[in-house]
Amino acid sequence: MSYEKRISLLIFMDMLIVWISIYTSYLLRFDGHIHPNYVSQLLLYGIISTLTCMISMRFFKLYNRIWQYASIGEMVAIFKAVTIGVVVSYMIVYAVTSTRVPIAVLLRNYETLLLFIAGSRFAWRIVRDRLFISKGEYQRKTLIYGAGDCGALIAKEMLNKQDAELRPVAFIDDDPRKHKQRIMDLPVIGSRSSIVDAVEKLDIEEIIITIPSLSRKEVSEIIDVCKMTKAKLKIIPRINDLIDGKITVNEIRDVDVEDLLGRDQVSLDLEGIATYVENKTVLITGAGGSIGSELCRQIAPFHPKRLLLLGHGENSIYTIEMEMRRTFPDLKLETIIADIQDSERITDVFSTYRPQVVFHAAAHKHVPLMERNPAEAVKNNVFGTKNVAEAADRFGSERFVLISSDKAVNPTSIMGTTKRIAEMLIQSLDKASRTKFVAVRFGNVLGSRGSVIPHFKEQISMGGPVTVTHPDMIRYFMTIPEAVQLVIQAGAYAEGGEIFILDMGAPVRILQLAEDLIRFSGFEPYEDIDIEFSGIRPGEKMFEELLTNEEGLSSTKHDRIFIGKPTIINRTELEFEIKKLERVLSEDRGNLVDELKRIVPTYLYVSVS
Template sequence: MVAAYRTRFLIALDLSAVVLSLAVAFWLQTSSPWMEPRPFMWLTYALLAGGVGLFCTLRMKLHLRIWQYAGVSEMFSILSAALWTGLLPYAAVNILFGWNVPKLILLHHMMGMIFMMAGPRLLWRAFCDKFSTRRRKGSHRALIIGAGSCGTLIAKELLQNETVAVVPVGFIDDDPYKKQLSVYGLPVFGGRDDIPRITETEDIDEIIIALPSVSKSQISHIINICKSTKARLKIVPDLHELIQGQGAVRRVRDVSVEDLLGRDPIRTDLAHIANYVEGKTVLVTGAGGSIGSELCRQIAPFAPDKLLLLGHGENSIYLIEMELLNTFPDLRIETVIADVQDRKRLEDVFAKYRPQVVFHAAAHKHVPLMERNPSEAIKNNVFGTKNVAECADLFGAERFVFISTDKAVNPTSIMGTTKRIAEMFIQSLDKHSKTKYVAVRFGNVLGSRGSVIPRFKEQIAKGGPVTVTHPEMVRYFMTIPEAVQLVIQAGAFAKGGEIFILDMGKPVKIVDLATDLIRLSGYEPGIDIDIQFSGIREGEKLYEELLTNEEGLSSTVHDRIFIGKPMQINRTELEFEIRKLEQVLGQHPEQIRAVLKHLVPSYRNVS
């Protein structure tokens, strides 16, 4: 009922504008349009203009538009309606009746219609905008970084969306031509260097980074400037993600630690990857884990003939299977519940499916936990890898990619040492096999199970304190997707025996990571949430390395992947030492560590 009254009111308003503006046009030209000899001309003209005006109003759907959100298209509709409502009656009375109506009447008529039709609507929109902003005066005050198309879209939505408890205050933009100008009545305060000052003077609660097409390094630089403020940080995702969304404001998310890394997207050689994955049977061990599941997600688009998901935990394997089936319904998937320590079971799997490409991600990786359970680390990381690698050789796999870690370099932990032995074993096996064996070594991945970021987030959610082992603790970090993308890419470069080292960027202090995460969560470190130092845990070292002393470093065609020089390893001697390692399983940790030290002379026990 309300909508019907509103429609009738708008139609009546537009018809009134047509007739009244025509009367004003005649009056301006003749001073008395209703006096002789003009009344017939005026009435005829008015009837024609009213009929055409009604038709144009309905045709342009002026009565159906929500003028609270009026924009360029709505104004264009009014201009079009006024143009045709002015021209058609003018042409009719001049051509059909032979009247010589002055052109100024046509001009005044069209100008009057535009003013009378657009004026009330724009006043209504201005009133709604002002009323909406006032009503949300208690909301958070937001500063938008980027006065381009994305930033202005965010501002427009925030101004019009009454359900969002955020009111935009202004923009920051490095373009000097935009400084001191305004968009939607909001000022452009200045460039990025002005962010701390503006945040303080304008009492900003929230900063929204609306630069979806800017490089990751630039975003990282802007985030570092914003970190000096007390405002909560939010960011608009990349353009592809924004296009997929239904509303710009809905796509705004909190700034994550990943954004701080400041690395641009990885350049992938799709042709080389497709050559060794497409149409092949691909096996991923540890497919339910953080790295293994991401490997499955990124391998699936390259259309393998069959993707084998092997894991020990049934729930995690089930989850990744359901996700892949939903995303890639045509992909042939086989789920295999198996333990890599079970040699007979692995031989059955390899005999049945004959995988051509193997990604070995199954491992025990938690450093302090493996210090307390050294036999389990050895059984899984050394003998499990040995089982999978030998089955790949026995059943003719083309390529074997082993997921290693920077903790294997000059290791101080049981976990790192077991990974180093696994590297040595596949390098020795490569010399006597038709299978190409390679290892890919990288540092910590953000968000993986057991990693520091989820633990910090839990501690922040509980109100702190956030515990850091040591103020000088430094680690290399990479996101799970980019690490896995480089792993798959490195597999394309395999000639056999290489250890590929991924460019992890600059190392990050863990205490800085904790501080950033507290700030990004909207708290002040040391005031709202404390940081406590708990001491270095068993097996940990302050600094991680990516190369042993014996390994040189050479580049590949990819700017983020390097090769450590293959070491000369005698397989017979290595097999003999591994058998000795098997004999000490379950014995006192010191006996186990002594054998590990003999196998990996660079191993230093810091427990």
């Protein structure tokens, strides 16, 4: 039906309701026989009421509302429109005829108008909900965790959406006052302890967590309970990710591994960061990588004078450049294609731009790959870092922040050993330089290129199997944004020579991670998708460490950032060993591992066949 026909039909129906209401009100007042003296008043009152009520309902836009979504606002509008229409009609009749409409007639007319006008609107909604909205078998039964405003909104939208894939059947809430109550005609059946039984009894296929104000720790606890079921998990964004409080089904996302970490959002000392970044020329090496590109995104809002994006791969630098120009159109940006192993090129970059703050994120980081290509790891992670650090010293940079790794602690891999040498290089350089050299050490980053999570997801999407190296292997994990926020914050605390260690939370078993990812994807581990153990790869540890034996741990102003006590490094001896390492690279690569052991005595070379 067209809009004009629908409005015309609605107006005609309302006019009919007005006349029926007035006529029945007079009939009831006079016990079924209207007195002849009141017939003319009835006709006049009917005509005037029809006009005033139509005008009043037009004024309150009762013909411009979608009644399938009617709520309290529509009820208030009906109340106002009918009240004004009845009162004004009564006054006009009295002004024209000098006689009053009987009070009994007025009250009954008012009551029946409210009932019929409102009833006619909500009757369509009831008919639509019961008859026209399909509740077919294709809809997945859904349990909503959170019987608050957000949960009610989500349930309402699901119920009103004709093509909804999910059908809410019950609520779960930890507030005992809501138990055994009903919201949107759906029962609140208990607290989180009832989730497992509810999923089994109600044949639940999906669970949606709909409390945006929950802390990450609380979300993690709820997910731990939900993991005991076969239902697929979904969650709405956290409260600070929602815009203007608008929550719809479109905002629901799958629960991901990040939600399991149980850590709240990092709080930043914005003033301290702005002091050393604002209005400064900032260089980011490895700007096209996972950490480097996130550094670009998070440093840009602090208004650097100029942001230098340096990388070896043109495609990745082009991608982050386009994103930055789109997101921060007023930012002064320079893109630099350069290899940090090229000393002359790095010197030229520093001579041209004179960066005041350097974030050195460029590195080879893949452990098994570097075991097969040790010389490349040394050239990039050791000599590349040496080139950038010495240029920062020579051209008077104020701060130099090295992105390091927990694999540098008691390393068992080429990659970890080269990162430890990089730490030693900047610590030795700091003692004789005006530049404040610091390193920031953290573990695995969720979602970074080449990390285990994207690899597992790809295997799941292909139907498995998911390969895990060892059932007891554990790792520390952080999300890319929180790791980078803490890196930037650590730079504000730099005095020179420190190794900052980020609080990674509790370590995570890789096997548990794989099982959770399979469940979050809607499958059952070992049934729908198998897990196979491939064995520990060359250079890998069973578990990672964050501190060497010589390093003590002291706190900073930030509860997630700690300082490892700087170790005493003889710069002359280190430079001598670095020169020997350079000679080994060019003349006798067969002795490369032995030379690395001399520089890093804690390096434990493990040959895995």
